[in-house]
Amino acid sequence: MSDFSQQAADHRKGLLITAIGGLALTIDIPLIKLSGGEAWSVVAARGGMTFLAALVMWAGLRLFSSDRTPVIPGRTGLLVTGLYGIAAISFMLAVFHTTTANLVFILAFNPMFSALMGWLLIGERPKPQTFVAMAAMVFGVGLIVSDGLQAGNMIGNALALFTSLMLSLIITISRKARTGMGFAPLFAAIVPCLVGLFMVGGPSGVVLPQPGWLALNGLVVIPVAFWCLATGPKYISGPEVAMFYLLETILAPVWMWMIFSEAPTRLGVIGGAIIVVALVTHSLWQLREHRRAARTLAPRHPM
Template sequence: MSAENNYKKGLLLTALGGMALTIDIPLIRLANGEPWTILLLRTGMTFLSALVVWAIWRSFSPKAPQLVPGRTGLIVAALYGIGSITFVTGVFNTSTANLVFILAFNTVFAAALSWIFLKERPQTVTLVTMAVMIVGVLIIVGSSLGTGHLFGDLMGLCSAFFIACAITISRSSGKDMGFTALVGVILPCMVAAFMVSKGGFQVEAPWWILFNGAVIMPISFFCLANGPKYISGAEVAMFYLLETVLAPVWVWMIFSEVPSRNSLIGGVILITALVFHSVWQLHQGRKRRMARAVRHPA
């Protein structure tokens, strides 16, 4: 397959994954259930789907990746699992706009963790972007004081942090973690099963969350995880922004949930900073590729 076709394939994969991710929160809300029940159904179906896909892949090819590659894989799976718990908790305790804007902050956590543990010092532009994003998050969180949304905002921050930790460890290990995020949901599934056994099964429209766990989550995770094979990380990050931009729109259309003024201000700051930084990364990547082409002409 030519480089151009690979690039188009990467764009198609990440676009599909990014668009699928935008309806995650609306489907959770449409199910209209108690948080632990929602978490049980969402993670349980995601885990089962991952096992089915892996088993089919394994039957056709012995080179199918491991579900959990060693001790490092267990740590990464646990981080994704805890992140899933804090994410669903955030969905039920703050607005959709606040949550998706705050989740975009995982890029700052990832850059900081890479700097501390992998000795990858961010460039000046990245540091400036991080500072701007911190201002945006502070505006959003500050607007939640006294509104009852502060706990949900903090859960969103925790989710962003755990995802960033998982990404950093995955990168440092160099191992294939393609299925690890999906298998990691077994932890929140077990916790949710215990809580549901105590409080009872409460959900009005379970088909929405079953569809979410069985179809939407596996598609989004698979496509976004495979995108970097064909296109740059900066381009993949741009498609992650689809959830940040579109999820509040879907929730507004379905539930008439209007973001607060400060939430919109903070969100615009976050999105603008991320888009600027992603475009800058793309420009730097093209410059490096052109330099290599000049040094090694065909």
């Protein structure tokens, strides 16, 4: 297989892995809400369950695979793990201090931040098509925010914006490292777990009326989602990874509407449709470009 064919295959793999992670992440907030717990109890329990799932996954990998790649690859891995821990805390607090729509719509600025950070920090200039897609998504987010931002809490909105910046920085650092960071967000879950336990006064202070929903979230959904999203930058660019975080922007409000009757507004639907079209169009364009390059530069038999 030629280098360009391998690049195309890796790009398709990256798109698939990241898409799975983005889709899984869309049910995170609904499962948190279904647990009925207060903020710090959920932060502690969700973090502890995710960390437990990470240990099980790591043990299984060591037992059934010959892969001995470091779980936390060097200082960069430690940095990414620490940043994931901070982002997890700010995200969870934002869930309880602003509306679901505001949270996911503000997080939708992730691709713009990732593109700018990638350009400034690692010299990965976005292609014009990426700028066009980002402009369309920013316009879609603007429609949504203009219709609903005033309904949220300013502290929660600020936490959401901080989380978006942290995720963009994480994606950029991971992209520069070009190594697997799949376990970094999972082991980072011990940070919010310990902080949450401190805030509620220990395990006895954790109150969860419906713990089953949070167990599904912490033991299955979050490990799958963040392992995939953290592995994506190994194969695709930062802005592309960030775009798949936008699936939560579109689908989380839909799940909240179906479960809790939080109906989306007309502008919300229009803005969401613009974001989805931009995301899908850009991804299809990227696949087409890689396939065209692979066909053009593939070795040919002499006549």
